[in-house]
Amino acid sequence: MRQQAVVGRAGAEAYLRWAELPGEGEGVRVFLHGLGASATFDCSEAAAHPALRATGHRSLLVDLLGFGWSDRPADFGYTLEEHAxxxxxxxxxxxxxxxxxxxxxxxxxVALALAARRPExxxxxxxxxxxxxxxxGAWSRKIVAWPEEEFATRGMAEFTAGESDPGYLATLRAADPLAVHRSAVGLVRGISPGLGQVFVEYDGPKAFLVGELSRPYPEEGDAVEAGAHILTVPAAGHPMPVENPDGFARAVAEASARATAAV
Incomplete structure (x- = not known):
């Protein structure tokens, strides 16, 4: 496990942590997780898959602040831009x-926010x-319906009690309630320009993965209009890295091969 000091709003240091899998090539692949999740938990099996190891990329499985193994600073805003x-x-x-x-x-x-702020x-x-x-999304909108303090004291416990997926329950319990709420607020607020617009304007290789069980998935059409290559992860819904790590890894490997060929 590696860590990097970052600075919160009040200037205090906090540590963002990630796991690293070595690769034989010069490329670097960075896994970023969803709300209430953890890349070190969700993406570890996929990142170690032979299809991805064969690409030669070094993989970084990043737990964003407030989630997984990373620190949970109370003075951090947890906006998409700050995560980026x-x-x-x-x-x-x-x-x-x-x-x-x-x-x-x-x-x-978060990846789109990073592409907008630091394209290099x-x-x-x-x-x-x-x-x-x-x-x-529906999940983040439910969260922001709670006032922040009330979500931290009562709402997080209700959301956790209502979760039946054991894997997601594990990472949700590890997440900081303030981080969950503020990150949800960031998702609802979005960035300027909009996330979809950033995806349209991004001129590098881009792919969009959809779980077979998620269809019809409304934003798939947006990704098509943005010029992204669409890939299906079979036998999986939204939590695809955990539901089908083999299919997820193979889809990422195909996207990576297309990106390499485009360079």
């Missing part, structure tokens, strides 16, 4: 440019059912 800046700090510290970003759900929105850090976008439209 912490990922940028990791890449800057390692001298990484042109990384392949694999963003699932909220992680895809992003060499390809692989978004798995990422937020492309303003207003967030």
């Amino acid at each position: 800046d912490t990922v940028a700090a990791v890449l800057d510290a390692d001298g990484i440019r042109g990384a392949e970003l694999v963003g699932h759900s909220m992680g895809g929105a 850090l992003v060499g390809a976008l692989v978004l798995a059912e990422a937020n492309l439209r303003p207003g967030g």
Whole structure:
């Protein structure tokens, strides 16, 4: 497990942590997780899959602040832009440019924010059912309906009690309630320009992954209009990295091969 110090709003240090899988090539692949999730948990099996190891990329499985193994600073805003800046700090510290970003759900929105703010850090976008439209998704809209303090004291417990997926329940319990609420607010607010517009204007290789069980998936059409290559993860819905890590890994590997061929 590696870590990088980042600075909160009040200037206090917090540590963002990630797991790293070595690769034989020079490429770097960065996995970014969804709301209430953890890349070190959700993406570890897929990242270690032979189809992805064969690409030669070094893989970084990043737990965003407030989630997984990373610190949970109370003075952090947890907006999409602030999450993106912490990922940028990791890449800057390692001298990484042109990384392949694999963003699932909220992680895809963070990847788009990073592409808008620091385009030199992003060499390809692989978004798995990422937020492309303003207003967030059904999950984030339910969260922001709670006032922040009330969600932290009561709402988080209700959401956790209502979750039946054991894997997601594990990462949700590890997540900080303030981070969950503020990140949901960030998803609903979006960025300027909009997430979908950033995806349209991004001129590097881009792919959009859709779970077979998620269809019809409204934002798939948005991804098509943005010029993204659409890939299906079979036998999976929205939590595709966990439901079908083999299919998820193979879809990411295909997107990566297309990105390499396009360079």
